[in-house]
Amino acid sequence: MIISANSKHYQNLNEDLRKAYAKHKKVTIKDVNGQRYIGCGLKGDYNLDIFGTPGNDLAAYMDGPVVRVSGNVQDAAGNTMGSGEITVCGSAGDAPGYAMRGGTMYIKSNVGYRCGIHMKEYKNSRPAIVIGGCAGSFLGEYMAGGIIIILGLDKPRDAEIAGYRFATGMHGGVIYLRGGIPKARISNEVMALACDEDDKKIISQYIDGYCSRFNYDRKDILNEEFVKIIPRSKRPYANMYAYV
Amino acid sequence: MNFLNPEFQIIRDKDRCIKCGACVRQCSYEVHVSDKDTGELYTNDINCVACHRCTSICPTRTLTVKKNESVYRESANWTSDYINQIFRQAETGGVLLSGMSNPQPYPIYWDKILLNASQVTNPSIDPLREPMETRTYIGAKPDKIEFDSNGKLKTKMPPQVKLEMPIMFSAMSFGSISLNAQKSLAAAAQQCGTLFNTGEGGLHEELMPYKDCAIVQVASGRFGVSKEYLDMGRIIEIKIGQGAKPGIGGHLPGEKINEDVSKTRMIPIGTDAISPAPHHDIYSIEDLRQLVYSLKEATNYQKPVSVKIAAVHNSAAIASGIARAGADIIVLDGFRGGTGAAPVRIRDNVGIPIELALAAVDERLRSESLRSKVSLIAAGSFRNSADVVKGIALGADAVYIASAALIAMGCHMCRQCHTGKCNWGIATQRSDLVKRLNPEIMSQRAANLLTAWNHEIKEMLGGMGINSIDSLRGNRLMLRGIGLSQKELDILGIKHAGE
Amino acid sequence: MKYVIIGNGAAGISAAGAIRKHDKKGSITVISDEPYAAYGRPLISYFIKGTVTQDKMPYKSPSFYEDYRIKTVFGQSAEKIESGSVVLNSGQRVEFDKLLIATGSLPFIPPISGLSGNPNVFTFLKLDDAIALKKAVKRDSRVVIVGGGLIGLKAAEGLHAICDNITVVELADRVLAAVIDKQGGDIVSDHLEKNGIKCITGNSVEAFNNNEAILKNGEAVGCDILVVAVGVRPNVRLAESAGISINKGIVTNENMQTSNPDIYAAGDCVESFDITDGSKRILALWPNAVRQGIIAGSHMAGGAEPAEKGTMPLNSVGFFSLNVMTCGITDPRDNSYETIIKTEGQKYKKFVIKDDVLRGFVLVDSPHRAGLYTALVRDKKPLSSLSGDITEEMGLINFSKDEIKKKIGGGEIQ
Amino acid sequence: MKRIYAREQYCINCRLCECFCKTAHSVSKDIIKAHKTEKPEPVSRLFVEGDNMLSFAVNCRHCDKPACVEACITGAMVKDPETGIVINNSERCVGCLSCVLACPYGAVKAGNIAYKCDLCRGEEMPACVKNCPNRALIYIEGGSER
Missing domain, CATH: 3.50.50.60 (FAD/NAD(P)-binding domain)
Incomplete structure (x- = not known):
């Protein structure tokens, strides 16, 4: 089923979307033009194909559906997402995957500030964000679980793969950086390590996912070593207090 | 060498003591010790926090907790509290952390406000004989309502939540308090027709039966937030700030994240649960609006969305913004509000009294014709039903209580919540302590408190000649200040007694 | 009917x-x-x-x-x-x-010469026996009890209150031979000796002549009254x-x-x-x-009381305030049994175990919660399903939490 | 019949049940005298097992077919046919402790004679239940036991 977004208000568009999902498993929205909250709170094994540029909070609190955006997305895509998949065939704005608790996001190109902050994992639910390009500052801030893989493809020669205050307050999860990052950019709470076999398996799996979605060659991505960033403690502020 | 002077002293009446050892087994702070060889009982006074578990459990009432008579040389400036705090910081280099509410002797305006009563004209109402209405609906109200020709309501009403009394239980997360404490509050709320609040800790599966009286909270860490969680709550509350620690986030230490807490918060066991002060996606009223509407979208506009802020200097302007951001409810939490853990300096020095903030916010919303767009909930140390009545007359739709409810369940205000050793089974996750709080008993005690307050509210309303709580809301004519400056009276919007 | x-x-x-x-x-x-x-x-x-x-x-x-x-x-x-x-x-x-x-x-009467028709010979099974004996025995009577089993020793303890001179003669190498092991039996006989009762083991009375009881080894024990308590x-x-x-x-x-x-x-x-x-x-x-x-x-009467699936030896008896409990196999015949012994002063605990099941026990001066052990023997409860060292102390706490709940919380209500 | 049931999930190991049982079975019925001066010392009929992590009070189940009664050689231990309460008559007990050896719950206490719960003999609420600060002991109508 195809819905045309055009200049519809997001409330009406989402109303149409809910109605469509009452009957169909697969819905395509055309001509999206900044409408917010598309697929917000959507739960179930649905498919959503979006053409255009969805607004903020795309698929927030989503639990299960597979979303593909042919275009860029604005801020907070996948906010507090529970499970499912978001593929962005372009760049994402700020705070994609905020407090994401499960599911996967594949972003072909760059992300803005605060990508993957507050990501959390619990038991088998381990969220992952794969970023093809580079990230803005505060990547993985307060990250408590999950995986961020950042590839830095098409990185300008003198740019860094991630911005300032990278992984501040991180106390769980793992970030894999293709090609590494200068030490000065890394927060005190984390450390950089070489990848072991288990890490390579994880990376390989997500690289496959990335390549199949965006038509890349695996070899071109795996031609550089990955560096692993993990927190020094899951209790970064344990000794900060005196009790009275 | 320990520089600290014990704050309390335990007196044991040896003639009454039967050496049953209950005090030894009940004290998580290891104050009472039984000599292995002789069976004699001793006390380590320095560990005592005056929680009064021992005095309450002692079957012969043998024990008395006293303020330690051995004092530092008296000074109005260098009080023993400040000296002890310096000793602790000198030892540890740590940020002072404490629990419960600001204990400092700031003015308590409730105690400087008097209520009116009817005499002769507009006679008082006898609540024992006349119906008295304390039922309260919260949620945004439409500017006007329209009916069709059949007298049916045409206006689409925003979601409303019915409360049988204008008192709810304030946010206390599972993690900061025990599951048994939460269960007790939930069951009491259900019994009394009001709501409890999950705090930012998710909703434990054993609380599912109470989901219809749950306010589910969303805070910066988004702990426990899922589609189901949002669907379950009666109200969704965005927590921006907390009265006890404005500008500071929440931080549940890893040692309190046991299996159950981990499951409910959806994080691994033993990890710190960090909720920073700012939501890193909210830097403006417009950003807040985005979160409000994402929650409304996610739940199909079925439930009111509330925004909770700490009472601070410019609360009135912020509240105006929140109302404009589409919130259905604004919660104002005053600086005497409780907490499971807060840096002492923040708790004791940041924020403003709820009385002033409430009056200012109510006034501001009225002046901007926004008041009916939101319900206003006041929180931050409502200690009795008169405080509630005064709060409603100052403009609140309803109030949140937390400390009072915990006291009903045994809390003796020892302010050690942050240690996780609560001897009353409230602010702890230690299973040996949690089981001390039997929800069968404590839910009834919490319900009794609500019932009693509701009766008292009706009495006071009746005395004022008012038969509905709606007629009290913002009715500042019913209030008079005593011993207040003109400035304070102006902010409160009330006259001085005698005027 | x-x-x-x-x-x-x-x-x-x-x-x-x-x-x-x-x-x-x-x-x-x-x-x-x-x-x-x-x-x-x-x-x-x-x-x-x-x-x-x-x-x-x-x-x-x-x-x-x-x-x-x-x-x-x-x-x-x-x-x-x-x-x-x-x-x-x-x-x-x-x-x-x-x-x-x-x-x-x-009562079993062993072949001792001089018994038949002798008015100074008594058995000890019925009230009439006791009445007769009480009448016959004087403070200075010399009483010899043939048999150091439960009946003989209880007779000795009872008679000790009215008579100063009591000797028990037991054929086996220990008293209470039918129910207890050597170590336990010796604790009991020591205790009896301390309380003024003479115990002779590994011997028997061959003849009684109203003045002396002649033992198998030829020794003569002064005896006015002979109580025959060798068994039933x-x-x-x-x-x-x-x-x-x-x-x-x-x-x-x-x-x-x-x-x-x-x-x-x-x-x-x-x-x-x-x-x-x-x-x-x-x-x-x-x-x-x-x-x-x-x-x-x-x-x-046509009722349906659940059938008897078997029973087991079970004795609790006190001698001069020393409690002795025995259950099941206390003195295993072969080494397929494991035995665990705990002693402390007069306290003596012995547990006989085979195939992860408690088969019997002896508890001397350690009666606290003994019934829990009895239940283990009766129910053939696998010991590996219990926590803690039950030979030190036994409580319901040693059972799994579910079993505890059943036992204390009405869960065993049918 | 009404029985006492223990709920370990609420038992806080305070052991006040023992204190109040002892008092209820004293002559003076005064908790301080019962524990400090009364001779012979009164005996608590129930006991708490365990530690702060897991504890529970053990008291007589008043079984339908009480093993203690069947084991009693004197007739001191009887189950009242009307109330169902199993009582040990201290006047008749000779302290052989056969009942202690027989009770599968280990609920009969060994002393000079055997001591056991008598449900406070028809009191509306046994002392242990009445004084349990956390309702870990409840006194309710149950089915038949054993």
């Missing part, structure tokens, strides 16, 4: 109660050669001691026979069972539809007359029914199944007799 019970002991009286519970109308007749209301037979040593007076002996309330409408034929012995009736020594015949033989045991034999004479099958004792099925469907048997005269070692033998024990009596009575 006419019920007749021969025997007024633990089994007989329990059966009478059980019959009445199921059959409110039928007639119940209890025949006993003793002229007394049912009494706790083990109390006769306390009677001698004086701690229990004769009026405190009855096991049931004074109105028991009346309340339960039980006809008593006391002081007359049953001589024969033939064609649906019991023939009394008076010649009177008591007809029955259902009969219970609960004749208990008779099931009293199966009547059963023989009825022609029912008899092995070591009367043979019954699990409902205590004999080879004659109208005749039941219970108590010390019956051959029991010992669940701890799988043997069939006489277990002349009080609780065993009570249980069998209840089962027999119930089934005689």
